[in-house]
Amino acid sequence: MTADAASIPAAPIVYIVDDDPSIRAALEDLLASVGLAATLFGSTRAFLEAAPADAPGCLVLDVRMPGQSGMEFHGQMVERGNRLPVVFVTGHGDIAMSVRAMKAGAIEFLAKPFDNQELLDAIHRGIALDEARRAEDRHRATLKGRFDALADGEKAVMAGVVKGLLNKQIAGMLGVSEITVKVRRRQAMLKMGAKSLPELVRMSDALAIGSWDD
Numbered sequence: 001m002t003a004d005a006a007s008i009p010a011a012p013i014v015y016i017v018d019d020d021p022s023i024r025a026a027l028e029d030l031l032a033s034v035g036l037a038a039t040l041f042g043s044t045r046a047f048l049e050a051a052p053a054d055a056p057g058c059l060v061l062d063v064r065m066p067g068q069s070g071m072e073f074h075g076q077m078v079e080r081g082n083r084l085p086v087v088f089v090t091g092h093g094d095i096a097m098s099v100r101a102m103k104a105g106a107i108e109f110l111a112k113p114f115d116n117q118e119l120l121d122a123i124h125r126g127i128a129l130d131e132a133r134r135a136e137d138r139h140r141a142t143l144k145g146r147f148d149a150l151a152d153g154e155k156a157v158m159a160g161v162v163k164g165l166l167n168k169q170i171a172g173m174l175g176v177s178e179i180t181v182k183v184r185r186r187q188a189m190l191k192m193g194a195k196s197l198p199e200l201v202r203m204s205d206a207l208a209i210g211s212w213d214d
Contacts, residue, residue, distance in 0.1 A: 010055035012127045017041045017070070018062040018089070023112075027060060030116055036123070044073040056134055058126030060119075063090035063097065071097070074104055083133060085126030089114060143203050146192050154191070157184040161197065162204040 016027050019042050028038045041047040043065060061070040074086055088101050091112040098109040107129065108122035150158065153174070160170035160181075167181045174181070194200035 010053070011037060012131070013053050013055050013057040014038045014123055014127075015041065015047060015057060015059045015084075017044055017047050017059065017065075017073075019043060019065040020062070023062070023089075027119075030120070031123070034120060044068045044070070056127055056130040057084060058123050058130060059084050059086045060123065061086050061088055063088055063101075064092050071101065074101070074106065078104055083130075085129050087119070087122045087126055089119070140206055143192070143207055147203075147207055150188055150191055151184075153180075154184045154188040157181055158188040158192075158200070158204070161185055161188070162201045 014031050014036050016024050016038055018024050018027070021042070024040045024042070028040060031038045039050070039053075041050070044061075045067070047059075061074065063070040070088060070090075074088075077084070077086070086106045088098075088106050088109045089112055090097075090109075101109045107126050108118075110119055110122065147155070147158075153176075156174055157170055160173065165173075167178045167185070171178045171181045189195075189200060192200060192203055194203060
């Protein structure tokens with residue numbers, strides 16, 4: 001794969017988990033009509049057994065299915081840290097179930113027969129959320145790579161700088177000269193790609209860099 005090809009964002013995928021083949025087919029046709037690709041599953045187990053695609057996505061999940069219910073499966077997703085946005089669809093829902101699903105992190109809970117446009121709006125919202133989450137993860141990974149490349153002394157100075165300590169205070173805590181602190185501070189800023197102190201602080205927050213006592 002060329003560098004240009006690797007930079008092209010992957011097309012989003014909508015995962016549909018519903019035990020009714022006719023519902024799956026209808027949803028696939030609906031998504032195709034707006035240019036969205038769908039991957040279909042008849043159960044949560046089949047979904048889990050499939051290799052996840054490296055692409056932004058959204059999961060359309062039926063609430064009541066033989067075996068494991070959609071609600072139970074969503075709870076397991078949350079526990080495992082799976083952050084794929086979920087849109088619930090059901091023919092047997094109620095207000096209490098809807099509230100429970102939304103509190104658990106679902107982005108929408110729609111009763112069958114649902115309005116097609118309402119479903120599409122929810123799916124597009126889920127895809128946008130997943131794209132933003134993936135972009136944030138990539139940004140954090142880039143920052144972590146830069147931070148890991150810092151020398152230990154540069155990391156220590158950076159930790160003091162983002163806490164608002166003066167060069168003199170950092171020098172005293174590390175047992176080095178102020179000149180050394182200034183040099184390490186400059187190197188840390190360059191290596192992190194930070195053009196200002198506020199930007200360096202934001203990077204530190206994104207990385208959740210630990211305290212002096214770590």
